[in-house]
Amino acid sequence: MAPWGYEKDNGPAHWHKDCPIANGKNQSPIDLINGEVKYDSGLKPLTAKYVPFSDAKFLNNGHSVQFQPSAGNGSELTGGPLAVKYNFEQFHFHWGNNDTEGSEHRVDGKMYPAELHFVHWNSTNPSFKDAVGSGGPNGLAVLGFFLKVGAENAALKPITDLIPKVKDAGTSVTVPSNFDMQAILPATLTDYYTYDGSLTTPPLAECVKWIVFKQPLEVSAAQMEAFRSVINRDGKPMGGNYRPPCPLHDRAVKTSFK
Ligand SMILES: CCCCCOc1ccc(S(N)(=O)=O)cc1
Numbered sequence: 001m002a003p004w005g006y007e008k009d010n011g012p013a014h015w016h017k018d019c020p021i022a023n024g025k026n027q028s029p030i031d032l033i034n035g036e037v038k039y040d041s042g043l044k045p046l047t048a049k050y051v052p053f054s055d056a057k058f059l060n061n062g063h064s065v066q067f068q069p070s071a072g073n074g075s076e077l078t079g080g081p082l083a084v085k086y087n088f089e090q091f092h093f094h095w096g097n098n099d100t101e102g103s104e105h106r107v108d109g110k111m112y113p114a115e116l117h118f119v120h121w122n123s124t125n126p127s128f129k130d131a132v133g134s135g136g137p138n139g140l141a142v143l144g145f146f147l148k149v150g151a152e153n154a155a156l157k158p159i160t161d162l163i164p165k166v167k168d169a170g171t172s173v174t175v176p177s178n179f180d181m182q183a184i185l186p187a188t189l190t191d192y193y194t195y196d197g198s199l200t201t202p203p204l205a206e207c208v209k210w211i212v213f214k215q216p217l218e219v220s221a222a223q224m225e226a227f228r229s230v231i232n233r234d235g236k237p238m239g240g241n242y243r244p245p246c247p248l249h250d251r252a253v254k255t256s257f258k
């Protein structure tokens with residue numbers, strides 16, 4: 001099979017051939033249906049401590065654009081539904097070719113124009129790859145933020161300004177060391193949905209504690225257009241790099257908010 005992608009001949013409907021877990025019972029993304037979620041008063045706020053990076057790359061890997069510091073940079077996530085400390089690995093985006101589509105998770109069936117994923121791995125593992133293969137839903141913790149079109153996002157501007165430099169698949173640039181990743185996050189990481197799920201791209205491992213924030217982040221129309229200029233491995237616009245929602249089966253979605 002051609003390498004996986006989001007086109008007719010290699011998109012999500014094909015992925016089960018190489019990754020049979022695609023039809024598993026703990027797959028992501030899902031549609032977050034407010035009438036079916038359950039408030040959990042035990043869910044505390046999350047704490048993300050992101051330290052400045054000495055050498056980080058921003059890259060086009062053919063199916064997303066991704067910010068990736070060198071391993072072991074000391075940025076950590078704790079709290080919320082997490083029992084232990086998780087190390088930051090990378091963040092990346094999923095988006096559409098117009099403002100009516102693009103996010104992976106949905107809220108009562110509504111899609112946002114894009115979704116930002118901050119990927120972290122359980123620090124009781126020796127590496128990210130080991131955490132992916134560790135079995136069970138505590139290998140990774142991924143923070144999901146919906147993006148909607150509005151005011152310019154000053155914290156993401158250093159990243160969206162780099163997009164023209166990684167227009168083609170397989171390209172990367174060094175990110176200026178004064179980039180402040182912490183500034184992307186809302187001041188308090190409070191209102192979120194959380195559930196046990198999977199990677200939303202192959203290998204689709206069911207190793208993720210998903211934490212999806214209720215409050216979208218805003219980006220300007222120009223910042224959205226920057227994403228839509230990115231080209232994938234087949235030389236086509238990368239927009240549409242989102243997996244449709246998967247069945248919930250007998251999973252519960254908990255919320256930290258009423
Ligand atoms: C063992 C190598 C795994 C490489 C793939 O890693 C991923 C894939 C998807 C996501 S996502 N869209 O679910 O946040 C996060 C990380």
Ligand SMILES: [Zn+2]
Nearest residue numbers: 092094117200
């Ligand atoms: Zn993702």
